[in-house]
Amino acid sequence: MAAPHAWRAARVTPLGELLAPPRITAALLRLSVQVVLVASLWRGLYSHTGATAGLTRDQAVTYAVLAVLASRLRELDQHAGRDTVLQHMHFGTIIYWYLRPLPPQRYYALRAFGEQMYGLAWALTGYAVCLAAGVVEPPKSPAVAGVFALSMLLGQLVLYYVMLLIDQLCFWTLRNGAAMLILIFAQNLLSGVYAPLWFFPDWFITMSRFLPFQATLSVPLSIYVGRVPLSDAGAQLALQALWVVALSLFTRFLWRRAARRVVAQGG
Amino acid sequence: MRVKAVRIVWRITRLNFRAQLEYRTEFLLMIAIGAIWQVSVIVFATVLLTRFAGMGGWDSSDVLLIPATRMLAHGLMVLFLGRMHGIGRYIQEGRIDIYLVRPMPVHRQAQLEYFPTNAIGDLTVAAGLMVGALSRSHLDWTAGRTAYLIAALLGGMLLEAALFTAVASASLRFPSADYWSRWLEDLLGTFGSYPLNVLPRAVGGFLTYALPLAFVAYLPAAVLTGHGHDTGVPYWLAAGSPLVGVLAYLGARLLWRWSLGHYTGVNG
Numbered sequence: 418m419a420a421p422h423a424w425r426a427a428r429v430t431p432l433g434e435l436l437a438p439p440r441i442t443a444a445l446l447r448l449s450v451q452v453v454l455v456a457s458l459w460r461g462l463y464s465h466t467g468a469t470a471g472l473t474r475d476q477a478v479t480y481a482v483l484a485v486l487a488s489r490l491r492e493l494d495q496h497a498g499r500d501t502v503l504q505h506m507h508f509g510t511i512i513y514w515y516l517r518p519l520p521p522q523r524y525y526a527l528r529a530f531g532e533q534m535y536g537l538a539w540a541l542t543g544y545a546v547c548l549a550a551g552v553v554e555p556p557k558s559p560a561v562a563g564v565f566a567l568s569m570l571l572g573q574l575v576l577y578y579v580m581l582l583i584d585q586l587c588f589w590t591l592r593n594g595a596a597m598l599i600l601i602f603a604q605n606l607l608s609g610v611y612a613p614l615w616f617f618p619d620w621f622i623t624m625s626r627f628l629p630f631q632a633t634l635s636v637p638l639s640i641y642v643g644r645v646p647l648s649d650a651g652a653q654l655a656l657q658a659l660w661v662v663a664l665s666l667f668t669r670f671l672w673r674r675a676a677r678r679v680v681a682q683g684g
Numbered sequence: 685m686r687v688k689a690v691r692i693v694w695r696i697t698r699l700n701f702r703a704q705l706e707y708r709t710e711f712l713l714m715i716a717i718g719a720i721w722q723v724s725v726i727v728f729a730t731v732l733l734t735r736f737a738g739m740g741g742w743d744s745s746d747v748l749l750i751p752a753t754r755m756l757a758h759g760l761m762v763l764f765l766g767r768m769h770g771i772g773r774y775i776q777e778g779r780i781d782i783y784l785v786r787p788m789p790v791h792r793q794a795q796l797e798y799f800p801t802n803a804i805g806d807l808t809v810a811a812g813l814m815v816g817a818l819s820r821s822h823l824d825w826t827a828g829r830t831a832y833l834i835a836a837l838l839g840g841m842l843l844e845a846a847l848f849t850a851v852a853s854a855s856l857r858f859p860s861a862d863y864w865s866r867w868l869e870d871l872l873g874t875f876g877s878y879p880l881n882v883l884p885r886a887v888g889g890f891l892t893y894a895l896p897l898a899f900v901a902y903l904p905a906a907v908l909t910g911h912g913h914d915t916g917v918p919y920w921l922a923a924g925s926p927l928v929g930v931l932a933y934l935g936a937r938l939l940w941r942w943s944l945g946h947y948t949g950v951n952g
Contacts, residue, residue, distance in 0.1 A: 439858045447867045454875060454887060461882035462736045469735050595713035599720060606724055611874075616731045 426524055427531030429500070434535065448489060448543055455481045456552050470615040476642040479553040480613045483638050486543045488610055490536035490573060500528065502584040503597075515679055522672045525584075529577050557643055564650050568637035571657035576633040578664035579604070585668065588675035608634035615644060629664065632657045692788075693796065700799035711801055718762075718805025725751050725877050726813060732878065740879035745820040746909040751877040752817040753833070754901035755810035757840025758872065763803040765845035767795045769869065772855040772862020780856075781949045790944055791937070794852075829908060832926075836904030839926030843900050844872060846932035853936070853943035868895075876900050885916060892917055896932065899925040 434440050459481050463474035472480070502525075505511035514521035547553045556562040583600050590596070605611055607630035614622055614635045625631045636653045639645040645653060704711050729751050733744045771794055774780050783793040823829065847868055854861040876897045880888045892898040898915075903922040906912045912922050921928075 437858075439854075439861045440863055443861070443863045443867065447864075450871075450890075454871075454883070454891075457883045457887045458875075461884070462732065462739070464882075466736050595710055595717055598717045599713070602717075602720055602724060606727065611724060611728045612731050616735050617727075 422519075423527055426519070426527040427534070429528060430532050431535035444489075444539065448485070448539065451485045452482055452543065452547060452552065455485050470613070471644055472613060472615055472642070475554050476644060477613060480609070480638050480642050480644075482547055482553050483544070483641060484608075484610050484613075484634060486540045486547070487569075487634055487638070489539040489543065490533055490576075502587045506587045511679055515676065521676075522669075525581065526577075529580070533573060533577070554642070556641055560647060561640065561643070564647060564654070565637055565641040568640050568650070568654055568657060571654065571661055572633045572637050574661045575629050575657060575664065576604075578661065578668055579629055579633070581668050582664065582671070585671045585675055588671075588678050603628075604630055604633065607631055609638065610634065613638075613644075615639075629660045632660050689788075689792075693792070696796045697799060700796065704799045704801050714801035715805040715808075718759075718802035718807075719809045720805070721802075721873075722755055722759075722806055722809040722813075725755060725873055726809070728874075729877055740881040741914065742879050742909070742911060745817070745822060746905070746911070747878060748813070748817040748820060749905045749909060750879065750901045752810065752814040753836060753840060753905055754872070754876045755806070756814050757837050757900055758844060759803055759807035759810045760837065760841040761844045761848075762800050762806055764841070765795065766800050766803065766848075767797050768845065768848040768852040769865050770862065771852045772859045772865075775855050775862075776859045778949065780947070784947075784949075791940060823909065832904070833908060835926040836901075836908075839929030840900040840904070841929070842933035843896065843929035846929070846936035847872075847895075847897075849933070849936035849940050853939045856943045856947045871895065872897055872900065876902070878902075879906075879911075881915060888916060896928065899928045899932075 434444075456478050459478045460474065463477065467473075502511070505514065514524060517524070544553070548555060556565060579600065583597050586596055607614075607625045607628055609631065614625060614631060625635075636645070636657060640647075640650050640653070704714075729747070732739065733747060739747050771780075774783075774794065774797070780790065780794075783790040786793060818825070848865055851861060851865045851868060854864070875891060880891055880898055880902050883891070888898070892903075898917070903912075903915060903917060904925045906915050907919075907923050907925070912919050915922055
């Protein structure tokens with residue numbers, strides 16, 4: 418496919434954002450306030466406590482702030498652009514995905530890529546500011562930084578496939594609002610957005626090992642702050658890669674099945 | 685509201701409820717979501733309480749009263765006044781224009797748009813947490829203290845509704861301002877559930893005077909548990925939290941009325 422066409426599809430949602438100034442202002446304010454609040458909270462909590470669950474104060478603050486920044490990567494609101502699978506199923510416009518000279522799965526992937534790149538720009542800017550202000554610690558070594566970047570990339574791929582899976586659910590259930598809300602909740606809880614997973618009881622940590630969510634955020638952030646040493650990172654990266662492969666194959670299978678189910682305006 | 689208006693509201697609510705029951709799975713899932721969402725707050729609070737030695741000088745039984753109060757106030761808000769959250773979508777889709785030509789106040793029509801099934805889950809978990817918090821509490825629950833707690837719940841409900849109504853008023857001018865209400869919900873859920881004195885004074889001040897979520901649960905709980913003088917807020921103001929909720933809601937409704945008067949739809 419010609420690169421300009423891909424670029425046009427990828428930039429749709431970010432362009433929508435840039436055309437709505439209140440959204441940009443809100444994103445900036447929200448991110449700044451959230452970072453300040455989260456950093457203050459963990460510093461406040463650690464004021465009477467030393468290291469707990471293997472995390473020192475600076476590690477916990479770094480982890481929590483990076484989790485806030487990383488959550489920007491999937492913040493975009495496709496709903497405003499009327500381009501969620503749910504909306505297309507509701508209005509019957511999903512049929513256009515199958516009439517274009519571009520496979521629906523590729524269109525979906527391009528849109529997601531554009532969104533995540535836009536989110537990455539926010540996250541990287543926030544990271545640079547937090548690093549300069551001393552809110553987060555820099556990585557311990559270039560090797561840690563490299564492994565973290567790779568792990569984060571794998572994490573984003575896992576996240577993409579999980580979101581895709583929920584969207585594909587629409588082809589069978591027509592509505593996925595409830596499932597999407599449950600997913601967002603599970604994602605936040607089991608990936609360590611609410612609090613680093615290390616603080617949770619052992620049974621909870623064991624349970625989350627069998628689910629893909631911790632591969633999205635907890636693993637890369639634990640590598641970054643040094644809670645998972647580089648010697649153990651190989652196994653974690655392999656597990657992340659395994660999730661990427663498994664989810665990729667499964668979603669590919671579902672795309673094929675979904676294509677047979679698409680009915681618009683009564684067929 | 686006159687008797688006839690109340691009767692119409694009741695009939696529409698019953699119809700909305702039956703409409704929700706039409707999709708059984710979605711109905712049950714929505715209840716589950718309300719419950720699950722609130723469980724996350726409990727998990728977060730539990731993790732904090734078990735891992736860290738006390739919070740801001742409060743013992744854990746006192747701390748529990750904060751998420752319990754906030755959650756119950758939130759559940760009541762979702763049930764009675766919750767449809768302001770997400771109204772930006774109605775505005776974008778032009779549905780608000782239909783409300784304008786019907787013989788019923790726009791605000792009331794927005795509230796009657798659908799039945800908030802998730803509030804059932806919210807309230808169930810919140811009631812459970814409140815029972816747990818009260819049973820672990822060492823306080824003497826006199827009639828005065830109980831009455832104050834009920835007033836605090838109603839005040840918290842009105843204050844939260846006021847914040848969402850203010851965002852909805854902004855949505856009438858900038859439909860994408862609706863984005864702020866999601867953030868507001870996050871903030872209320874995360875930072876409305878523990879003593880704000882663990883935060884630096886400036887941050888606590890921001891969450892008290894700029895974005896007054898301290899009045900929803902933290903300050904009333906501080907007054908109830910005897911921490912009212914250590915909040916950094918004048919005691920009379922902390923004790924008057926329920927009244928702050930009432931005043932904020934009245935102010936938000938005036939703002940809504942004014943914004944609606946200046947609303948111009950896509951047709952100008």
